[in-house]
Each structure stands twice: as C-alpha cells, then as structure tokens.
Amino acid sequence: MKKILIGFAAIILSTTFSACKKLQLAPEDYFASESFWKNPAQVEGGMVGLHNQLRGFQFTIFNLGELRGGTLRTGTSFTGTASLNSASIINQDIRESSPGISGWSGFYRPIFDVNNFIYQVEQANYLSAADKAYYLGQAYGIRAFYYFHLFRTFGRVPLAMEPTLLLKNPKSAQEMYLPRAKTEKETLDFIKADVDKSVSSFGGNYTTKFQKAQWSLGATQMLRAEIYLWSAKVKIDGVASTTTVADLAIARTALEDVIPKYTLLTDFGNVFKSASIAASKGNSEIIFAMRNQFGEATNSYAQFIYAITDPLSGYVDDKGVAIPADPLQVNGGGTIIRYEYKIELYDLFDADDKRANATFLNFNKGTIRATNLRKFPGVVVEGARNFSDDFPVYRVADAYLMLAEVKNKQGQSLAAEIMTIRNRAYAPSVAPAFVNGTFEQNELAIFTERTKEFVGEGKRWYDLLRMQDASGNPLVFRKDLPLVGVLDNITGQNHKILWPIDLATLNQDETLKGDQNPGYKGT
Numbered sequence: 001m002k003k004i005l006i007g008f009a010a011i012i013l014s015t016t017f018s019a020c021k022k023l024q025l026a027p028e029d030y031f032a033s034e035s036f037w038k039n040p041a042q043v044e045g046g047m048v049g050l051h052n053q054l055r056g057f058q059f060t061i062f063n064l065g066e067l068r069g070g071t072l073r074t075g076t077s078f079t080g081t082a083s084l085n086s087a088s089i090i091n092q093d094i095r096e097s098s099p100g101i102s103g104w105s106g107f108y109r110p111i112f113d114v115n116n117f118i119y120q121v122e123q124a125n126y127l128s129a130a131d132k133a134y135y136l137g138q139a140y141g142i143r144a145f146y147y148f149h150l151f152r153t154f155g156r157v158p159l160a161m162e163p164t165l166l167l168k169n170p171k172s173a174q175e176m177y178l179p180r181a182k183t184e185k186e187t188l189d190f191i192k193a194d195v196d197k198s199v200s201s202f203g204g205n206y207t208t209k210f211q212k213a214q215w216s217l218g219a220t221q222m223l224r225a226e227i228y229l230w231s232a233k234v235k236i237d238g239v240a241s242t243t244t245v246a247d248l249a250i251a252r253t254a255l256e257d258v259i260p261k262y263t264l265l266t267d268f269g270n271v272f273k274s275a276s277i278a279a280s281k282g283n284s285e286i287i288f289a290m291r292n293q294f295g296e297a298t299n300s301y302a303q304f305i306y307a308i309t310d311p312l313s314g315y316v317d318d319k320g321v322a323i324p325a326d327p328l329q330v331n332g333g334g335t336i337i338r339y340e341y342k343i344e345l346y347d348l349f350d351a352d353d354k355r356a357n358a359t360f361l362n363f364n365k366g367t368i369r370a371t372n373l374r375k376f377p378g379v380v381v382e383g384a385r386n387f388s389d390d391f392p393v394y395r396v397a398d399a400y401l402m403l404a405e406v407k408n409k410q411g412q413s414l415a416a417e418i419m420t421i422r423n424r425a426y427a428p429s430v431a432p433a434f435v436n437g438t439f440e441q442n443e444l445a446i447f448t449e450r451t452k453e454f455v456g457e458g459k460r461w462y463d464l465l466r467m468q469d470a471s472g473n474p475l476v477f478r479k480d481l482p483l484v485g486v487l488d489n490i491t492g493q494n495h496k497i498l499w500p501i502d503l504a505t506l507n508q509d510e511t512l513k514g515d516q517n518p519g520y521k522g523t
Contacts, residue, residue, distance in 0.1 A: 037120045040127055046117050047135060050142060051214055053110040055290045058391045059300040060105055062458040064153055067100075068092060069460030070485035071345045071451075077337045078363060078370030079310040085303070085338040092487060096500035096520040103505055105153065107146045108160060114143045116163040130205075137202035141220040144194035148227055151187050152462055155498045155517060156180045159190050179511035184237045192231070195224045199254075206261055211282025213291035213390065221258040222287055222394040225251040225402050230466055232409065240472065248406050255403040262287055262396035264424050269358035272375050272389055281390065285397065289390035294379065298387045301456070303338040304373035305330060310337070318346075318362040327361060328374055332384045341455065343369045345483055349452055352429040359455050375456050392457060397421055401450050405467070408442045421449055440470040447475060451483070461485060465497060495519025 036042055066072075067089045074087040087093075089100040118139045121132055150157045158178040181187045202217035209216070232247035241247065263284040265271050271285050282289065292299050306312065308330045315323040341360065349356035356362075360371040378387040404417035415434045422431035434445065447467050451460065464476040464485060475481065476497065477489040487493045500520040506512050 037124065038126070040131065043121060043124060043127065043131075043135060046120070047138060047214070050110065050114060050117060050139070051210075051291075053113065054142065054145075055292070055297060055391075057106070057110075058290050060101075061149065061391075061393075062300065062456070063089070063101070064105065064149060065458030065462050066456070066460050068485045069464060070483045071341055071455070071460060073340045073342050077306075077310075077340055078368060079306055079312070079337065081307065081310050082336045082338065084340055090485075092485065092493070092496060094496050094499060096503055096506070096516060099500050099502050101153075101499065102502040104150060104157065104501075107150055108158070111143060111146050111160055112163070114139050114146070115160060118143075119163050133201045133203055134205060134207070137198050137205075137217060137220065138215040140194045140201060141198035141215050141223060144191050144198060144227070145215075145219075145223055147187070147191045147194065148223065151184070151191060152230070152465065153499050154501065155184050156182070156187055158511075159187065161190075177509060177511045180515055188227075188231060188236060191227055195220060195227055199224060208282075210291060212286045213282065213289055215288060218258050218261060219288035219394055221254040222399060222402075225254040225258075225399070225406075228254070229402060229406060233466055233468055233472075234474070244409070248409055252403065252406045252410075255399050255406065258287065259396060259399050259403070262399070264396060264420070266424065266427065268355050268425060271392070271395065272358075273377060285395045286390070286392055287394040287396060287399070289392045289395075291390055292388045294381055294386050294388045296388075298378070299376055299389060299391050300387075301373060301376045301378075301389075302335045302385075302387045304340070304456070306337050306372060307335060308332055312363070315363045315365045315368075317364070318357070320364075323361075323363065328372065328377070328385075329380060330385050331380055337372075339373075341371050341373060342483065343371055345451070345455070346371045348448070348482065350426075350432070353425050353452065354427070355425050355452050359452075373456055397424075397453055398459075401446055401453065404446050404449075405443070408439060408446065411439075414442060414446070418445065418449060421453060425452070438470065440468075443467055443469070443475075444481070447481075492519070 037046075063086070067086050072084075072086075072090050074084055074090050076082065077084055086100065088098060094100065118136065121127065121135045121139065124132060127135070147157070147159075157180055159181050160178055181190070198220040199217070202220060204217070206217050208214065208218065212218075228247040228251040232241055232244045232251065234241070265283055265285050271283065291297070305328055308326060312323060312325060312327070317323055317327075343362075346356060346360050346362055357374075359373065359375045361374045363370045363372065376387065376389040376391075378385050378389055380386070400417045400420050404414035407414045407417070413436060415436060418434040419431065422434070425431065436442065437445075447463060450463055454460065465474050467475045469475060469478060473489070474497070475484065476487050477494070478484055479486050479488075487496050495518055498517045500517050501512065501515075506516060
C-alpha cells in the first residue's frame with residue numbers, strides 16, 4: 001500500500017485459522033455488506049480474520065526486529081551453495097531508494113480492518129457487555145501492536161483511528177489522504193491510549209482463546225510494558241524522557257500482574273516444539289503466539305536450514321561427533337538456505353547453557369565453523385519436514401527480563417529475574433550467579449541474556465535501540481560489544497535508528513512530500 005487512504009478496507013473472511021475452530025465464510029465486504037455484523041458468530045469470525053492477517057506479518061516482524069541486530073551473516077552460506085538474503089539491511093545500508101521495506105511495511109491494511117472491527121463492535125447491541133468488552137480489548141491491543149512496530153521503525157506515522165470511508169463519505173481521493181503525525185510524542189501518546197483502552201476493556205479477564213493464539217489481556221500487559229519501558233528510556237523527538245519514573249511504574253505493574261499467570265517450562269527446547277509435542281501448543285510459558293499448523297500455515301524458518309542436497313559430509317558438531325547426512329531431518333522439506341546466524345553468536349553460550357544446542361546445530365570442518373537454526377523444528381509429515389511451529393510473540397521469559405530492565409532503571413536488585421532465566425537455561429547444572437554491578441554492567445547482563453534467549457524471535461534490534469549505556473545512549477552505538485548491529489554516532493549514521501520512507505510512497509502520497517525522515521534526503 002503506497003498511499004494512506006484512510007477508509008479503504010475490505011477484509012476477506014474466508015479463512016482457516018486453527019484445527020480447534022475453522023471458519024468457512026463467504027467473502028464479505030466489511031463496509032458494503034448488509035448481511036454481516038448481525039450476530040455474535042460473525043463478530044467472532046471477524047476476530048479470527050484479524051488474527052489470520054496478523055499471522056501473515058510473522059516474517060515482517062522478524063525482519064524489522066532482528067535483521068539489523070548484528071547476529072546474521074551475509075555473503076554465501078557455509079555450504080557454498082546459496083547467496084544469503086537481505087545483505088543491505090543486515091549491513092545497515094539503509095537508503096530511501098532501497099530501504100528493504102516499502103509501503104509502511106503493509107501494516108495499514110490490517111489497521112483499517114481493526115478500525116472497522118472496533119466501530120462495528122462498539123455499536124453491536126446483539127453482544128453481551130462482557131463479550132463486547134473482551135473483543136474491544138483484543139482489537140485495541142492488536143491496533144497498538146501494529147502501531148508500535150510502525151513507531152519503532154519510522155517514528156512519526158499517519159494515525160488512522162476510524163473507518164473514515166464509512167463514517168464521513170469523502171467526496172474525493174484527496175480527502176482520504178492521511179498525513180503523518182506532527183511529532184513522535186503524538187504517535188506514542190496515541191499508542192499508549194490504545195493499549196490503556198485494551199487493559200480497561202479486558203477488565204482483568206485473563207481468558208485466552210485458541211490455545212493462546214488469539215490476543216488476550218496477557219498480550220496487552222506485555223505490550224503495555226514494552227511501550228512504557230520504551231517511553232521511559234528512549235529519546236522522543238530527540239529529547240530524553242521527562243516521565244521516566246511514572247512510565248517505569250506502569251511497565252512494572254503490567255509485568256508483575258502478568259508474570260504469576262504463566263510458568264516457564266523446565267526444558268527450554270520444548271517451548272518451541274509445538275508442532276511435534278501436542279501439549280506444547282500454547283504451553284504454560286506462551287502468552288501469545290501466531291498459530292501455524294500443518295495443512296494451514298507454516299512459519300519462515302525453512303530458510304534458516306540447509307537444503308537436503310547440500311554437501312554436509314565431513315562435518316562434526318560441537319562435541320566432535322560426525323554429523324550425519326541429514327542431521328535435522330529436513331527430509332525434503334527444506335529450501336535453499338537464505339539466513340545464517342554468525343558462529344560468534346553460538347560462541348557466546350557457555351558449554352552448560354542448554355539454550356545453545358536447543359537453538360543451533362553447530363557445524364565444524366577444518367577452518368569452517370557455522371550454525372543452522374534448530375529452534376523451530378516443525379514436524380515430519382509424509383516424509384517431509386513441515387515448519388508448522390508457532391511464532392511466539394510474547395512468553396513469560398520476556399516478562400522476567402523486561403522486569404529486570406525496569407528494576408535496573410529504578411536502581412533495584414534484578415538478581416531474582418536474571419537467575420530465574422539462567423537457572424532454567426543451565427539445569428540441571430548450576431547456573432553462574434548474577435553479580436550486581438553498575439547500571440551499565442547490569443544492563444549489559446540483561447542484554448546478553450536476551451541475546452541468548454530470543455534468537456529468531458524478532459526482538460534484538462529493538463533491544464539495541466531501547467537499552468542504554470551509562471550515559472543514557474542506546475546500545476546500538478556501542479562498537480565494543482560483540483555482535484551489535486552498530487551505527488556510527490560519530491560519522492553521521494545516527495539517523496538510521498529510523499528507517500526511511502521508500503521513494504514510491506513519498507512520491508505517490510501528496511501529504512508526504514518533503515516529509516522524509518531526517519538524514520535520508522537525496523540518498
């Protein structure tokens with residue numbers, strides 16, 4: 001979508017969402033149909049449709065949240081058989097002529113559909129008060145989630161708040177253009193308002209649907225913590241936060257409310273084996289996940305694993321054991337490897353840290369040392385591997401480490417949260433004890449823990465922008481840290497914290513002319 005036309009949306013509700021409940025609805029136009037929005041089943045179908053859209057953005061969320069984080073290789077795969085993708089983004093070669101993403105990452109189409117859902121549900125007198133509140137809690141949470149990704153990517157963005165085509169009947173295309181917000185603060189305030197509405201709408205109801213594959217109060221509390229933690233630490237419109245104390249308190253309340261509702265699994269690797277271990281689909285650690293299921297949808301992690309035809313003879317693993325011909329049992333289900341994590345990331349893990357070999361398979365032969373991601377293994381069906389594991393958006397491990405970050409900023413001990421994560425990672429071995437240090441030392445300890453915990457989950461780039469050194473600068477400028485997607489604050493690359501708006505979008509939308517993000521003009 002190149003132009004932000006503020007009212008255009010026609011969601012197709014023919015969707016199959018999960019084995020628990022499949023919807024077979026004829027295509028409907030949200031705005032023109034006289035037969036839709038008449039009963040609770042249709043509203044539920046609309047919500048399933050919104051989640052089907054959201055699932056389609058799984059790899060977009062990975063791209064925005066991880067590609068620039070310094071952990072991925074470029075060039076040729078370790079097998080020598082494939083060129084690795086997204087080199088310009090990984091190498092921070094971000095330009096308005098070739099930003100790697102376009103049309104606001106496609107987020108406005110689902111935002112328009114959420115807007116209409118909110119409008120229709122607010123006036124649905126056939127819904128009970130409890131059901132209406134729950135649906136609005138979901139919808140406001142999902143809209144805030146989309147906008148928070150837009151905000152962290154572009155800064156100021158257009159704020160589409162209602163189904164304008166339906167409500168205002170604009171007479172020309174020009175009336176449907178929507179300019180960017182005037183400030184980053186205006187954008188962030190809108191997102192805060194949405195996530196706060198979500199919390200109040202849920203009214204303390206932690207009920208989850210579809211084995212945690214639908215948005216819930218737990219997801220909203222995690223998002224609220226992220227938003228307010230960002231507000232507390234990141235410069236907005238170039239100015240340090242003046243609401244740090246209040247923002248941290250809100251983030252902490254959200255995290256402390258959500259943590260007791262969920263439980264870490266004892267085995268880190270089992271968190272992600274939801275396709276092969278039925279009980280792990282929506283397990284006790286998951287707060288919200290994008291549902292993938294055989295015969296319905298798959299994730300994108302086939303691109304992180306060798307092809308069955310790749311030459312793997314002569315390689316040994318981290319223990320020197322010979323690697324068989326098909327060690328991850330791709331069984332014909334793989335594709336050409338397009339993304340490969342750096343061996344230096346694998347080397348960050350201690351020998352007793354179980355996350356290392358639950359996350360990676362290590363390949364060694366002569367001078368070659370490499371990894372393949374094994375975190376989302378999928379399941380073998382009819383002789384071929386099917387990558388139908390869920391994509392976890394929020395899990396309780398994230399809540400513990402965000403709470404540690406809040407406490408560090410508040411000058412309090414974070415040992416309990418750090419050790420909760422380490423003890424699980426090292427069990428049954430004894431985890432290294434956390435030693436309290438300066439603010440910066442503690443911040444780096446949290447960052448290192450997050451680096452090991454969330455590989456492939458689309459969080460690292462945002463961590464680099466949010467987390468701070470002793471001077472309050474983002475870690476993205478710290479050249480001395482391993483595997484950081486460094487921007488050079490000295491040679492004028494600090495503008496790359498934000499992505500540029502692509503030229504096609506700038507040139508086709510009259511409200512955006514001359515409104516590129518600073519630092520990109522003419523590149």
